[in-house]
Amino acid sequence: MARLTVPPEVPVVGEPGDSEERVENGHRGRWPDRLRQRPWLVVLAIALVAGLVALLALRDPDPPPLTQRDVDARVSVGLEAQAEEEARAPAEATLAFATIQPSLVLITTRGANSEGEFGGTGAGVIVNATGAILTALHVVEDADSITVAYTDGTRSPATIASADPDNDIAALEPETLPETVVPAVLGGGVQIGTPVYAVGHPLGLPGSLSAGVVSALDRDVRVDGGRRLRNLIQIDAAVNPGNSGGPLLNANGQVVGIVTGLANPNDESLFVGIGFAVPIATAGGTAGGPPR
Structure with a gap:
């Protein structure tokens, strides 16, 4: 006799759609569960956000546009600094x-x-x-x-x-030399308008300097004894008795002439505004040096 097998009953688990809802509920709860299981992920995320905010805060803002007032102020500061430096520097005459x-x-x-x-x-x-x-x-x-x-x-x-x-x-x-012999440096020619300094001992005042400019060149003048001196440098730096024979200097302290006399239209031996010097190119040969 044949036996009849009855298929087992399928248990009822709920209404249709329950399984889909469970799947959805399971997906919705996956990441929060992972975060709760790995709290260091939260700390890392917060640290990254805080670092980004700090970096943006520390970044230099764009500089403001340069105005004409800014330019004028900076130029003024530069000019003041230059003026102070020049005021501290010694004068050309002092160096000479x-x-x-x-x-x-x-x-x-x-x-x-x-x-x-x-x-x-x-x-x-x-x-x-x-x-x-x-x-x-x-x-x-x-x-x-x-x-x-x-x-x-x-x-x-x-x-x-x-x-x-x-x-x-x-x-x-x-006959006797000083302990240290310091020869002067001999200079070249000069031009009209060149600043010059006459150094000597006018009126018995030792080590005096007077300043002026070359006022003319190639002057011929007559001196005591009927001699005529030629090709002299004319200067307006003050020279008086005691200056004769002293050096005429340029701004670098180089000797460009030897003071020889002064103009005396009233037969006075005091300075009246015009002095004369022999160019060093002429005078140098007397000491055995080559003409310059």
Whole structure:
């Protein structure tokens, strides 16, 4: 007899759609469950957001546009700084004097003539390493004795080593040199308007400087004794008795001439606004140096 098998009953689990809802509910609860299981993910996310906010806060904002007022203010500050720096810097004349001072010489003379004894003062400048001194010939030519004094206090008798009467220039040879011989630096030619400084001992005032400019070139003047000096530098820097033979300097402290005299239309020996100097190109040869 055949047996009949009955299929097992399928248990009823609920109304249609329950399984879909459970699936959906299961999906909706998956990420919160993971976050609860991994709290470090929350901390990491918060830290990343905080870092981004801090980075944006620290980033420099765009600079404001530059205005004309800003430009003027910066230019003004720059000009003020430049003016202060220039005010602190020594003047050209100060530098020129400091350069020539170790080479400057005071010359005193003694002599006698038909009118009796006389004495005089003048200036000179060391022009080479052997200690040769350039000066104006009229300062020393009639003297029986010549004494030179250096800026370090050394004093020495001196004699005329060579002379150029046509240009009123003499070179002196001292018996004793200073401890340190500092020859002057000889310069080149000058032009009208060039700033110049006459250094000497006017009216017995040692180590004096006067400032001016070259007011003319190639001047010819007649001097005592009927001589005529030619091709002189005319200057408006003050020169007086005691300046004769001293150096005429440019702004760099280089010797560009040897002071020889001054204009005296009223037969006065005091400065009246015009002085003269022999160009160093002419005077230098008297001390044995090549013309410049």
